[in-house]
Amino acid sequence: MITQDQVMESAGFISCHYQQNIKTALVIGTGLGGLSKDVTHQTIIPYKAVPNFPASSVHFHAARLIIGELYGVAVLVMDGRYHFYEGLPMSTITLPVRVLHQLGIRSLIVTNAASSLKKELTPGSLAVIQDHINLMGDNPLRGIGADICSERFVDMSEPYRRQWLDKALTIGKKLHLSLQASVYAAISGPSLLTPAEVNMLRYLGADTVGMSTVPEVIVARQLGMHVFAVSAITDSSLPEAGSPINKKQVASTAQLCRLEMSTLLAHLISEINES
Secondary structure, eight states: OOOHHHHHHHHHHHHTTOOSOOOEEEEEOTTOGGGGGGEEEEEEEEGGGSTTOOOOOOTTSOOEEEEEEETTEEEEEEESOOOGGGTOOHHHHTHHHHHHHHTTOOEEEEEEEEEESSTTSOTTOEEEEEEEEEESSOOTTTTOOTTTOSOSSOOOSOSSOHHHHHHHHHHHHHTTOOEEEEEEEEEOOSSOOOHHHHHHHHHHTOSEEESSSHHHHHHHHHTTOEEEEEEEEEEEOSGGGOSOOOHHHHHHHHHHTHHHHHHHHHHHHHHHHHO
C-alpha cells in the first residue's frame, strides 16, 4: 500500500534535480518513445533511481523521467509507464501521478497505443480520448489509505478536459491531421481480445481499446488535475482486419504516428500549460 510519506519521499528526490517551476507532465506510451527526442535541455532520471518506483518489466518502455522543455514549455516527462498486467497493484501503477501532483504539476498529457474498434479509425491515425470505460476489474482508489485518499467518490463526468479536446480537434482539422474523438476501453491484458469481446466492446460504445491510461486518469482527477489524452492507433481488433496482432507491430506502427503526435502537441501544449 502506497503512503503519503512515500509520495513525498519520491517527490523530494526528483525535485532535487531541477529548479524551474513545472506545471505540465507528459506520459509517453508504447512505441511513442520518439517523442522524448523533442525534449530539450534534458535531465534524465531512471525510474529505478527514484525511491519507491519499481523496476519496469516492459522492455519496450524506457522507464525514465525526463525533465526539460517541450516546444518551449517546461515539462516533466514519464518516458514509459507501469501496467496492471505486470502484476503491480493499482496504487503502485498510479504512484507517479501522485508524485507529479506533489511536485506542483496540475496538467497531465497522456499518450498511449490503442487498437481500433471501428473502421474509421485506421492504423497510423490518432484518436483524442473524450471518455473511457474501465474494464480492468479494479480501481486505483479502492482500499487506499486515508492519508492518501482525499476523496474516494470522485466525479468523473469530465475525465478529459473538454476545452482541450475541442482545441485539439480544431487543430487537427486545420492542419489536416488524421485525428478523431474516441471512447477508450481499458482492459487488464496482457492477452488480446477474442472476437466476442470485440463485439461486446463495440456494443458498449468503445471506439478503441488498450491496457493503460485509465488508472492514471482516475487518480489525476481525484487530485484535481486536468487531463488531455490521445491514442496512437496501432492496429485493428476488428475480425475483418485479418492479421493477428503482436507487440512488435504495435510498437512499429506507433512510431509512424510520432510526427502527427508531435505536431498536435506542439500546437496544444502552450494552451494546456497556461490553463
